[in-house]
Amino acid sequence: MSSKKSILLEKILNASNTFIRSEVSDTRLTFVSYSRVELSDDNSHATLYWDTFDANKRGDAKKAMDGLSGKLRTYLSKFLKMRHTPSITFIYDSQFEDEKVITDLLKDESDKGKGIS
Numbered sequence: 001m002s003s004k005k006s007i008l009l010e011k012i013l014n015a016s017n018t019f020i021r022s023e024v025s026d027t028r029l030t031f032v033s034y035s036r037v038e039l040s041d042d043n044s045h046a047t048l049y050w051d052t053f054d055a056n057k058r059g060d061a062k063k064a065m066d067g068l069s070g071k072l073r074t075y076l077s078k079f080l081k082m083r084h085t086p087s088i089t090f091i092y093d094s095q096f097e098d099e100k101v102i103t104d105l106l107k108d109e110s111d112k113g114k115g116i117s
Contacts, residue, residue: 005039008080013037015079016048019072028057028064035093039086046086049093058092065090 016034031053038047052061069088077085 005043008043009037009039011080012039012046012048012076012086015076016072018079019075023071023075024068026064028060029068031057032061032065035095043084044086045089047089047091049091051093051095062090062092 013034013036016037020029020032020034032050033052034048035051036049038049039045050061050065052058069090072088073085076082
């Protein structure tokens with residue numbers, strides 16, 4: 001990945017997190033943050049991965065996120081001074097839940113190997 005693209009990814013991530021903290025007043029998004037960004041080769045499409053600290057409210061947060069892409073694109077175009085702002089897709093980032101499942105499986109296997117029930 002080129003350094004220009006990695007800088008753009010970092011700027012999009014930081015601006016998106018700033019946007020959700022300062023520009024959005026929807027209480028369903030209070031504990032939501034963006035964890036990473038993927039950008040298409042031609043910079044026409046961005047995928048923002050998001051996570052929430054309260055997994056019980058993930059469904060409400062997803063509903064609130066669905067209507068956010070247009071406002072975020074407008075914010076990014078002004079904040080980053082971009083002529084062509086990428087279209088945006090939001091995907092829930094389940095890496096922390098996946099990590100916990102793997103850790104629990106490894107612990108169970110380790111306990112079985114030691115004869116602990």
